[in-house]
Amino acid sequence: MSSAFVLSLPVSDRDRVFLDQRLAEREELAVALAYGPFHRALDLSVRASGLTLERLHAKLSDQGVAVSIATLSYWRRGLSRPQRWVSMRAVQALERVLDLEPNALIGLLRSGAAPAQQVSALAGAGDRAARRLIGPLEGQLQPISVRQRCTVDASGVVRSVTSTTVCQAQQAGVDRTAVVLARGDGLRAVRWSSPTQRIGRVLRDDATGALAVELLLDRPLSRGQTCMVDYEVGFDSTGPTEPSWGISLRAHCREYCLSVRFTGETPPAVVRRTWLSAPGGSPVDVTDLPVDRASGIAHFIDFDLAPGGYGIRWEVG
Structure with a gap:
């Protein structure tokens, strides 16, 4: 005979607010990755990773990808978009560093913002x-x-x-x-x-x-x-x-x-x-x-x- 039980621990109001916030952030990131725009999906992905731009730049450099901190900041704020093949290679590296699915960010660049025709x-x-x-x-x-x-x-x-x-x-x-x-x-x-x-x-x-x-x-x-x-x-x-x-x-x-x-x-x-x-x-x-x-x-x-x-x-x- 086997038995099972559930241990229920009290959750404080502060912890509950924190958990709700984390859930909301995950939902927001999922929506951004699905529908764009690119810069918002990148920004939310960086936030979720907990990496600073300096640490992100360093991890990209470790993979042999040369992209400046200023460029990363511009991409993240929507002031510019990756366009050249060298930049696309950097975006693919970002997907790996940020633990995203392949083409999660590249796909948003190829399609632009969601046309919403349907x-x-x-x-x-x-x-x-x-x-x-x-x-x-x-x-x-x-x-x-x-x-x-x-x-x-x-x-x-x-x-x-x-x-x-x-x-x-x-x-x-x-x-x-x-x-x-x-x-x-x-x-x-x-x-x-x-x-x-x-x-x-x-x-x-x-x-x-x-x-x-x-x-x-x-x-x-x-x-x-x-x-x-x-x-x-x-x-x-x-x-x-x-x-x-x-x-x-x-x-x-x-x-x-x-x-x-x-x-x-x-x-x-x-x-x-x-x-x-x-x-x-x-x-x-x-x-x-x-x-x-x-x-x-x-x-x-x-x-x-x-x-x-x-x-x-x-x-x-």
């Missing part, structure tokens, strides 16, 4: 990872002007949205932003593209369908500098969807313009502008909106907007 392939990172993606970026860029164009099919379902935002850096060194799509209905983003930014991590909470997309700027911004953030997203429906579209502003915005184009032969019976004062509340109808018969478009534009939700809803007959 979002479903990048799903499953979970809500906790999405919060970690958005949290550090909160308040770094403030929207000045937002223009969104929404296309709706004959059954009243949103099929695509194109967005252009002019943002201003609230601090020096801002090099990325993130966009969150969270509706809680059957609408799912299946295609994503950006003509002006490289796409970094793409994370989705499978339970709710919430999507977080990291957009990488061309270069770090100085405080007060502006940039344009563009993206287009295509949708599919996996269940009932809310007949509406809008934006949730977390900061003051000078201008917001939303246009909705209805592609059906008959425009919706009801089209109204809505306003939401706080997350989790119910939108309030503000006013009826006319639909242009020639184009099938309804729109509104507003200025000096306080934080809150602004949008358009419709009722198909």
Whole structure:
């Protein structure tokens, strides 16, 4: 006869926080290695190894690989990327020193940032990872002007949205932003593209369908500098969807313009502008909106907007 027992030791709050942090760091590294960008995957890998750049440089030298500490620092911060074959050889050596799978870093250089043309392939990172993606970026860029164009099919379902935002850096060194799509209905983003930014991590909470997309700027911004953030997203429906579209502003915005184009032969019976004062509340109808018969478009534009939700809803007959 054999017996087994489990020895349960008490875990202090401090130890529990440490363990949760280590788990979060491992998840973050796994996401970076899977989706990039290269410099973030390298940075997190170096942190996980516990090596300083000086020790990393020394270990590379031991393998006969000559790469300066300054170059390693530039790669790690995204100020430059390995391109020549000599640099690629150094990246392969980094994979060995950092105990990574072969081609873990090289693969990110070959493919660039994840194109996210098929979002479903990048799903499953979970809500906790999405919060970690958005949290550090909160308040770094403030929207000045937002223009969104929404296309709706004959059954009243949103099929695509194109967005252009002019943002201003609230601090020096801002090099990325993130966009969150969270509706809680059957609408799912299946295609994503950006003509002006490289796409970094793409994370989705499978339970709710919430999507977080990291957009990488061309270069770090100085405080007060502006940039344009563009993206287009295509949708599919996996269940009932809310007949509406809008934006949730977390900061003051000078201008917001939303246009909705209805592609059906008959425009919706009801089209109204809505306003939401706080997350989790119910939108309030503000006013009826006319639909242009020639184009099938309804729109509104507003200025000096306080934080809150602004949008358009419709009722198909």
